[in-house]
Amino acid sequence: MSIEQERHGSVLLLTINRPAQRNALTPATMAALGAALVAAEADDAIRCIVLTGAGDKAFCAGMDLKAFADGQIHIEDGKTGLEVFTQRIYPKPMIAAVNGACIGGGFELTLFCDLIVAAEHAVFGLPEVKWGLVAAGGGTRLPRRIPLPIALEMGLTGEFIDARRAHGLGLVNRLVPAAQVREEALALAQRIAANAPLALAVTKRLMVEETGEGPWAHIMATCEPVFTSADAQEGTRAFAEKRAPAWKGR
Numbered sequence: 063m064s065i066e067q068e069r070h071g072s073v074l075l076l077t078i079n080r081p082a083q084r085n086a087l088t089p090a091t092m093a094a095l096g097a098a099l100v101a102a103e104a105d106d107a108i109r110c111i112v113l114t115g116a117g118d119k120a121f122c123a124g125m126d127l128k129a130f131a132d133g134q135i136h137i138e139d140g141k142t143g144l145e146v147f148t149q150r151i152y153p154k155p156m157i158a159a160v161n162g163a164c165i166g167g168g169f170e171l172t173l174f175c176d177l178i179v180a181a182e183h184a185v186f187g188l189p190e191v192k193w194g195l196v197a198a199g200g201g202t203r204l205p206r207r208i209p210l211p212i213a214l215e216m217g218l219t220g221e222f223i224d225a226r227r228a229h230g231l232g233l234v235n236r237l238v239p240a241a242q243v244r245e246e247a248l249a250l251a252q253r254i255a256a257n258a259p260l261a262l263a264v265t266k267r268l269m270v271e272e273t274g275e276g277p278w279a280h281i282m283a284t285c286e287p288v289f290t291s292a293d294a295q296e297g298t299r300a301f302a303e304k305r306a307p308a309w310k311g312r
Contacts, residue, residue, distance in 0.1 A: 064091040065098055066116075070248055072109040072255040074102050081117035086126040087167050092144050099146045103154060106311050109255035109262065112247045113175060114159035115168075118240055121158070121184065124166025125199075147174040148199060151271045153263050155254050159247035160184045161240065165222070170200030173207065176266065178233065179247040180225045181240040186233070187222035207233050258293040259311040 066077040076098055078085040102108045115121040146152060158164075158172040160180040165187050172178050172186075188197040188204070197217060204213040208231045216223065229237040238246045254262065264285055288294060293309050300307035 063094070064088070065094040067098060069108075071252065072107060073112060073248060073251040074098075074105075074108045074110075075112045075114070075244075075248065076102075077114050077116055078122055079116045081115070081119070083126065084120035084123035084163065085115040085117070085168070086123045088126045091126075096144050096146050099152065103146075103152070106259070108154065109257075109259055110155045110157065110251040112157045112159050112244075112251050113171065114244060114247065115161055118161055118181075120163040120165075120168070121160040122165070122168025122171060123163060124168045124170075144199070147171075151267065153266065155251075155262055155266060157247050157251050157254075159243050160186075160225070160234075161243045166190055166197065167199055170197060170203075173200045173203045176270070177235045177250065178228075179236040179238065179243055179250060180228065180234045181243045182225055182237060183240055184225040184228075185222045186216075186225070186228050187220065188217050189220035189222075191218065192220040207231075258288075258291075258297055258307070258309050260288050260291050260293055261297075264288050 064079055066079045068075040068077070076095065078087075078091065078095070080086060080088075080091065099111070102111055152174065155177075156175040157177045157179060158175040160172060160178055162181060162183065163185050164172055164180075165185070166189055169186050169188055188201045190197045190201070201217060204216065207213075212231065215221075223231075225234060225237055228234045236246050236250065264287070268284060292312050293307075296309065297307045
């Protein structure tokens with residue numbers, strides 16, 4: 063299987079499993095990843111998702127250029143299998159566990175994730191211009207995560223930055239030894255998943271999609287379903303009673 067799935071309580075671990083090809087993305091791999099994310103979105107038991115790559119050399123080397131050259135991948139029609147990412151903000155929190163080279167479409171995948179845990183030996187880059195292509199699958203989101211001049215330098219030169227610089231720029235949340243990437247990402251995901259599902263979804267929406275700005279009435283209307291939810295009652299009651307809350311997601 064090109065995408066492996068593992069449940070860790072309320073956290074879903076998705077692994078791109080093509081290590082011999084540096085986890086490069088083929089049409090089948092993108093379709094399988096998209097399908098897994100659609101299913102996870104519909105599963106109320108899943109509250110956070112971790113995405114990683116198999117092996118220790120690459121998180122994802124991006125689009126399989128051989129498949130593109132053979133005409134198997136058609137970017138221009140927007141049908142890549144990852145429309146769940148490209149056409150909207152995915153509602154559940156996602157963490158990229160970057161275990162190695164994170165290049166091209168692989169880097170773009172991390173930019174669709176909310177948080178990044180990276181191995182110390184990882185590198186990040188958008189080399190599409192070197193291939194006569196454009197990082198249109200998410201690379202244009204990079205200026206939202208790091209200063210524009212640095213994003214432009216990466217996009218226009220196609221050169222890489224190492225994980226330590228990415229961490230210094232605020233792109234990477236956690237920088238850890240290679241052997242600890244998966245465990246650190248899962249631990250962070252469990253901390254997120256312990257919180258109320260409705261509150262997580264609305265917090266992500268306001269911070270990512272709307273950046274927390276706009277008319278106060280609109281923000282309050284967005285938050286109202288959370289404030290009036292059974293989970294809000296349960297959370298405040300659990301706090302008063304000094305116990306762990308039992309979330310229902312409603």
